[in-house]
Amino acid sequence: MLPTYEVDHFVLDNAEELNQQYPDSFWIPDQLKRESLEVGALVKLIFSMEETEGSEITSVERMWVEVVQVENDYYVGKIDNDPYGSTCVKCGTIFSFKPCHVIDIYEEDS
Template sequence: MSWYLDNVYELNKESPYTFYVPSSEVLDKLKVGDLVKLIFVTKTEEDDGFSAERMWVEITQINEKKFVGNLDNEPYRLSLKRGDEISFGVENICDTEYEDSTSCDWDFYFDTQVTVSDDVLEKREFNFMLRDSSREEGDSGWSILSGYEDDDYLCDPENFHIISIGVILNMDDSILEFIQEPPLCAYERNDKGEFYKINDYNWDAYLNG
């Protein structure tokens, strides 16, 4: 089964808040003997959807941003075996064994949960955000809507899911300006595509409805 190494910077460009890449601080620490994780991608997707394996490689040579190493995993399906020599670049490294100083940011993107309508996920667009008190650990209290949902849609809990805030930030990260504002607060997108705070939002109707 033929394969290639994925470019993690391209993957991060597509999903900047949900696809982690090691910081330059971590990459600069790498030395011979360290383990790094690479994504081995099949050139043809299998019938059951299999298309890639993430595996560790032990570095044996470093030449600036080019590396050589030995595979440290036993592949699940790929035509490789533990100990095989792998040549790769810094652009192929998706993880290391070092603690990353940026991990707190990534923990926020992955672990902070928001309630979002299916319409947002289908349209990849959101125009209204409301923050209530959190109900459980990890729940940010934010509810996110496309703005096209009608009353019947909003009354059906099956139309909503809880996801990581990183998915929403991939769509529009301008909300980072106010995402830490405490409840109760509500924001709406204006005709210019910018979010503004709704100062006269009817909280009595919302809380008692």
């Protein structure tokens, strides 16, 4: 199940929708790459988070996530850092996401 404000205090922005709205300025990785991630991959997602639990104020941040499990159409990821604008979301938080949420894939230089 994808994260919700009610349970997880954050939601994920859909990168595919943002790319369709702003194709000249919002690049995302190729669909095949986003759909074939493996455990251990580092990906960047856009989080919209409650600033504090129950707050109507939200903080939007791009953060790196490690893929820890692959499940059919979903990935299970672990946040790789603490956000600046939220006390509700922490490094190590585990959650599900889809390929449509991926805005970048970390690739080491060869």
